[in-house]
Amino acid sequence: MGTENKLTTSWGAPVGDNQNSVTAGSRGPTLIQDVHLLEKLAHFNRERVPERVVHAKGAGAHGYLEVTADVTQYTKAKFLSEVGKRTPLFIRFSTVAGESGSADTVRDPRGFAVKFYTEDGNYDLVGNNTPVFFIRDAIKFPDFIHTQKRHPQTHLKNPNAVWDFWSLSPESLHQVTILMSDRGIPATYRHMNGYGSHTFKWVNAEGKGVWIKYHFKTEQGIQNLSADVAAQLAGENADYHTEDLFNAIAQGDYPSWRLYVQIMPLEDANTYRFDPFDVTKVWSQKDYPLIEVGRMVLDRNPENYFAEVEQATFSPGTLVPGIDVSPDKMLQGRLFAYHDAHRYRVGANHQALPINRAQNEVSNYQRDGQMRFDDNGGGSVYYEPNSFGGPKESPSDKPAAFEVSGNADSVAYDHHDHFTQAGDLYRLLSEDERTRLVQTIVGAMRPVERDDIKLRQIGHFYKADPEYGTRIAEGLGLPVPGDK
Known part of the structure; x- marks a missing residue:
């Protein structure tokens, strides 16, 4: 006979009866001494972490990025250092405005968040299926998202708020046009492009930088849903996109995208006809053509949705040497907001969870906090600088310096052509x-x-x-x- 597979409590003790609670006689009442019952009920009450404020409904998959072109003249990022190199990744697709139980086929931008597990730590590219966004300054983000949520009295979606905000924020016009076009409802997560949306900086081994934008082009081809079909699917199968992605991978029909970048010399930012850091604008591909980087393939489904998809945390501030940020005002706000959201939603130690943990060794002086489930640094030195051989900074990995100028003031971008x-x-x-x-x-x-x-x-x-x-x-x- 094989080893008996005993049901246990969370502390490992075997459970003698999982069908009947402990009561005073057959009719009860139930006794508080039934610690197995109390543990089950208490844990059940806490099984749902708060859903994401935005991008609550989503699906994820594992895969890899294979470098297909030499880009070392532009970046020293190790995971892009040689043709043929493969880096494992996890991706989460999502809608933006709806709750976690909302329909997949609504007219909404789609989140396109990729976590690359590189040898220099994790790198997160947290974008959308559109190259632009509705606003260009993070100070407007809470107000914008409020307009996409439910009315505080009726608890219904509120078109008055949506169009009032957009009409008072003309910078939204470009994204509104995309959203209301045929591309507003992708046929599946597999049949849409992805974009980093923001401008980022790549820096090479000599310290020379360039501005870049990311483009993931679907190899399945762009396909979209008509409003009528999308509405029908929302009623018949609210999880249509989630199901499609899972089934495609399970059947070996692995989705793939080609990764390209646009590259702009640093000095061009001062003379380009649109502000290159304004996320409501695109760079013309006639001015800055697409340059191939690699190919992303998704080839493995999650084993557990909660552990991998729900607990996955992404932030555009999760960077590696060779990739840096730009003065994009929306991006600058996201550098704080995303990490902070995860500390609230998942916990201070969210980076230590298996789905988020870097594949290289993490060495720092961060200790304690809720749900610290590793050895918490043991008895090692817990401050820096120290004389006991603890980890030290590596000056060669400092981000490249950049010049700033101007007065500290609340000002808009210089360019106001939203049309x-x-x-x-x-x-x-x-x-x-x-x-x-x-x-x-x-x-x-x-x-x-x-x-x-x-x-x-x-x-x-x-x-x-x-x-x-x-x-x-x-x-x-x-x-x-x-x-x-």
């Missing part, structure tokens, strides 16, 4: 795509109760392209900007 790129995108669309875009926007704006909000937003569309604004105004039965 050109949105108009360029509109004019790139076919007539059928424009018609669907207009129909989607009209349908989304129709529930807005106040005409002044609608008219303000129509004015933005009109500035991007007169036809764009005119068609939406006509669809809503409102005057075209400039009409008397």
Whole structure:
């Protein structure tokens, strides 16, 4: 006979009865001395960590990045140091606004967060399936997300708040146009691109830097859902994208993406026609063409959703030597906000969890905190500097210095053209795509109760392209900007 597989308590003691609680006689009442019952109920009450404030609904997978081109002239990052090198990774796809039980097929940006387990520590690339965002300063982020959440009285989604905020934040127009276009509802997580969205800096072994943007191009091809099909799926299978990703990998149909970067010389940032750090803008690929870096393949499903997908934590501040940040104001705010969210949601020691733990040795002086489940540094030295051989800084790994100037003040970006790129995108669309875009926007704006909000937003569309604004105004039965 094999070894008996005994059920135990969380402290390892065998459980004699897991069907009946301890009671005073057959009718009870239940006795508080039943510590197994108390432990089960207490643990059950605590099984759900707080869901993410944004990106609560998601799916994840393991895979690898294989370098396919030599980029060492641009970055000293070790995981990109040679052609053919493979680095394991974990990716989490998600929607943005909905709760953890919401439907996968809603019209919403999709999170595209990748954790690379490199020999120099973890590197997180935390982006979306769009190259731009709705706002360009982190101080507006809590307000923006509030508009995407539920009304505090009705607990219903609130189109008044959505369009009021967007109409008062014209920098959102580019992303709104993408969101309301055919690409607003990807067919699956496998059939969409991913972007780092922000501008980052790569630094090579000689200390020379360049500005870069990341692009993941799906090898499955871009496919999207119509609004009608998406709504049907939301009712029939709210987990459609989650299921599709899991099944594809389980069947050996491994999703893959080609990774490219755009590269901008540092000095170009001062003269480019758009501010290259403004996340509501893109860099023209005619000016800065895509340069291939590698190929990402997803080939393994999680063994446990909670341990891997739910407890996975990502932050754009999780960096490695050779990759640094830019003055992008949204990015600068995220450097704090993401790590802080994880400390609240998962705990101070979230980086030590298996899904988040670096594959190289972690050596620092951080101690204690809730759920410290390793040896907590044992009896080793616990401060720095010290005379006992503890880990020390390595000056060669310092981020490259950069020049800053100006007055400390609350100021916006110098560039205020929020309309050109949105108009360029509109004019790139076919007539059928424009018609669907207009129909989607009209349908989304129709529930807005106040005409002044609608008219303000129509004015933005009109500035991007007169036809764009005119068609939406006509669809809503409102005057075209400039009409008397």
